[in-house]
Amino acid sequence: xxxxxxxxxxxxxxxxxxxxxxxxxxxxxxxxxxxxxxxxxxxxxxxxxxxxxxxxxxxxxxxxxxxxxxxxxxxxxxxxxxxxxxxxxxxxxxxxxxxxxxxxxxxxxxxxxxxxxxxxxxxxxxxxxxxxxxxxxxxxxxxxxxxxxxxxxxxxxxxxxxxxxxxxxxxxxxxxxxxxxxxxxxxxxxxxxxxxxxxxxxxxxxxxxxxxxxxxxxxxxxxxxxxxxxxxxxxxxxxxxxxxxxxxxxxxxxxxxxxxxxxxxxxxxxxxxxxxxxxxxxxxxxxxxxxxxxxxxxxxxxxxxxxxxxxxxxxxxxxxxxxxxxxxxxxxxxxxxxxxxxxxxxxxxxxxxxxxxxxxxxxxxxxxxxxxxxxxxxxx
Numbered sequence: 546x547x548x549x550x551x552x553x554x555x556x557x558x559x560x561x562x563x564x565x566x567x568x569x570x571x572x573x574x575x576x577x578x579x580x581x582x583x584x585x586x587x588x589x590x591x592x593x594x595x596x597x598x599x600x601x602x603x604x605x606x607x608x609x610x611x612x613x614x615x616x617x618x619x620x621x622x623x624x625x626x627x628x629x630x631x632x633x634x635x636x637x638x639x640x641x642x643x644x645x646x647x648x649x650x651x652x653x654x655x656x657x658x659x660x661x662x663x664x665x666x667x668x669x670x671x672x673x674x675x676x677x678x679x680x681x682x683x684x685x686x687x688x689x690x691x692x693x694x695x696x697x698x699x700x701x702x703x704x705x706x707x708x709x710x711x712x713x714x715x716x717x718x719x720x721x722x723x724x725x726x727x728x729x730x731x732x733x734x735x736x737x738x739x740x741x742x743x744x745x746x747x748x749x750x751x752x753x754x755x756x757x758x759x760x761x762x763x764x765x766x767x768x769x770x771x772x773x774x775x776x777x778x779x780x781x782x783x784x785x786x787x788x789x790x791x792x793x794x795x796x797x798x799x800x801x802x803x804x805x806x807x808x809x810x811x812x813x814x815x816x817x818x819x820x821x822x823x824x825x826x827x828x829x830x831x832x833x834x835x836x837x838x839x840x841x842x843x844x845x846x847x848x849x850x851x852x853x854x855x856x857x858x859x860x861x862x863x864x865x866x867x868x869x870x871x872x873x874x875x876x877x878x879x880x881x882x883x884x885x886x887x888x889x890x891x892x893x894x895x896x897x898x899x900x901x902x903x904x905x906x907x908x909x910x911x912x913x914x915x916x917x918x919x920x921x922x923x924x925x
Contacts, residue, residue: 552579563588563792569714573897573911576588591792606826623911647907649690658815711822713829723830726802729869738765742809752862761796799832833879851883
């Protein structure tokens with residue numbers, strides 16, 4: 546692809562190219578007819594379809610900081626879309642120096658609150674990280690487009706703010722409503738770490754001997770050793786398959802024939818105020834959801850009537866045993882409720898297409914030098 550033909554560069558210092566939101570962004574941008582390059586870590590085989598992928602080398606925290614300063618200068622797109630807050634200062638500077646390039650920042654998480662979920666973010670290191678996160682939020686307000694994943698995600702105000710919720714891109718998911726496998730099987734897709742319910746799920750599997758579990762996602766470094774001990778010592782280990790990181794389409798193929806989607810996240814400030822995207826995706830695949838009682842996630846599962854809210858591994862295991870045994874008829878009703886909710890509530894509008902339209906407008910601005918179009922009502 547000629548160097549002058551790139552419309553949009555999606556830039557990440559921390560996300561792998563297999564990241565689901567990155568894939569949803571790229572799919573929407575390609576549907577809008579834009580030419581996209583992705584600069585991120587990871588394998589070319591995991592890159593979104595019909596994009597140009599330029600890999601970066603994984604680095605430690607210090608190396609990542611230096612990389613964040615340099616990466617915006619390598620972007621070839623008329624519009625840069627940043628996925629990580631540490632990229633924003635250099636991207637802002639690069640926009641100023643490039644005379645005409647536009648900047649969109651994706652603040653898809655409450656980064657300050659999320660630091661409470663990171664074991665490394667303590668002491669002086671945590672203080673620096675919080676100052677940096679708050680600085681990134683402040684700088685994001687003056688981007689040409691500031692994208693947030695929900696109304697509560699900062700910044701609450703920006704020059705041009707667009708809410709792009711983490712709803713599924715159905716083109717990346719299997720058709721819902723297929724029959725479950727004969728062998729009861731649960732599915733988890735996402736970051737694999739203790740605070741995301743890793744060991745809660747594993748304990749539940751130990752207590753539900755008829756069930757199997759597929760786990761898709763990268764294991765957090767601090768949890769790798771205890772996970773290795775569990776897989777060596779637990780008799781349930783042979784019923785758990787750890788797939789590692791997979792691109793979205795490959796990951797969600799495992800939803801075919803699965804019985805249940807699991808989302809047993811711990812209670813943290815960031816998790817309590819958000820709805821994990823995996824819950825939407827489970828429901829979109831027609832899977833009932835087993836959720837921990839974090840506020841908004843539990844409310845969604847209960848409102849949909851498509852799953853159960855459980856407080857711990859024992860309650861999770863009890864629900865699994867019931868659904869594959871004496872409460873099988875109830876389970877079938879939950880499956881139908883998941884399908885009904887997805888048919889009714891997901892709607893025809895893909896929020897990522899709204900993002901693509903806004904980015905396409907920025908591309909046009911770089912060619913014509915005009916002011917941005919107004920955002921659709923309800924997206925700010």
